[in-house]
Amino acid sequence: MTPWDDDHLPDHLFRLFEQAGRRFREEVAAVVAEESITFPVSGSRLRVLELIPPGGIRPTELAARARITKQSLGEMLDALEGHGLVRRRPDPADGRAWLVRATPKGRALSAEVDRVAAAAEARL
Numbered sequence: 233m234t235p236w237d238d239d240h241l242p243d244h245l246f247r248l249f250e251q252a253g254r255r256f257r258e259e260v261a262a263v264v265a266e267e268s269i270t271f272p273v274s275g276s277r278l279r280v281l282e283l284i285p286p287g288g289i290r291p292t293e294l295a296a297r298a299r300i301t302k303q304s305l306g307e308m309l310d311a312l313e314g315h316g317l318v319r320r321r322p323d324p325a326d327g328r329a330w331l332v333r334a335t336p337k338g339r340a341l342s343a344e345v346d347r348v349a350a351a352a353e354a355r356l
Contacts, residue, residue, distance in 0.1 A: 281338055288331035309332060317335055318333065
């Protein structure tokens with residue numbers, strides 16, 4: 233064994249967070265597989281969907297909240313909108329700006345993601 237195999241890496245927060253994230257993703261995948269759930273979009277897009285507050289949010293604020301570039305967010309919103317999960321509309325408070333809102337279908341999907349995450353947490 234070398235000092236750098238997985239069993240001998242330093243036990244600092246980076247490693248612990250990585251292990252916890254990997255384990256949680258495995259548990260989510262297990263719940264999804266057991267319940268035969270299919271999600272129409274990827275995990276990163278589901279995460280963006282879950283960051284949209286009920287009253288909507290401007291894309292710039294959503295990109296900051298998601299810690300991604302505005303360009304990446306635009307591509308994600310295109311996909312989410314294509315699946316009928318979000319809508320982009322002019323902001324009534326400022327006609328030059330846009331608001332992103334989850335559709336009823338998007339809110340239902342977000343609730344399902346929350347349920348699956350809670351089931352995965354319970355398994356852990």
